[in-house]
Amino acid sequence: MDLALFLTFSIVAVGCAVNLVLQRHPISAAISLIGVMASLAVLYLLLGAEFIAAVQVIIYAGAIMVLFVFVIMLLNAEAEKKTGRSLVARYIGIPSLFMFLGLLGVLIHALYASEERVTFGGFTGGTAQNVGRALFTEYLLPFEVTSILILVAIVGAIVLARKETG
């Protein structure tokens, strides 16, 4: 069951990611990215990270991707033009990408050849209670710094996006 779920959603995630890279139009890429994020949320659930899975769907697939789609609509982004200068990418880049991926797979498999197997329910420490407790005790300072970061981001976004007057 774990294996079936993992295989299903990892194939969906990789397929959507490949589609993201290959699509010429930004809105298709955005839809693919939502697919990646939704399947990653299922994988988080399998890893026992239920709070992170919920946050993934709500913040990433919800808020951030809506922002992306909103900007695509606002700017009326069209499909990118063909420039025909990607011969290097086609004949060197793609084979070396696959070689790199194969090498990475072999390396990770060699380095983490542990007997550790991920089963659903093997780790139940990822509840909202546990995450919240760690967030407000051990990680209180980073949490507060994050609020300043978000404030800076809000101010920066407003300054960058407003119309220049005078």
Added chain:
Amino acid sequence: MSGVPLSWYLILSAVLFSLGVAGFLIRRSMITVFMSIELMLNAVNLSLVAFSYQLKQVDGHLFTFFVMVVAAAEAAVGLAIILAVFRNRGTLQIDEVDSMKN
């Protein structure tokens, strides 16, 4: 023997990260390049959660949480920059924004 080896999650994470790098390098639409960055951040989040499972600690989830917050802030600022570039140049193609080249 039930379950999935932990390394499979790490390999999936590496594959997604590499696809993000590839998209970052070959796409020419500014928004798609930006979405490739989000894909890379997601891939890193997956390996953080996987290591959190291995160590049976909640810390990896906290890191993932902070990465998400930073990604949200980054998306807001980055899209504002894209908006400003589009307003000044009238294009979203990356190789047409090259006034510093000459």
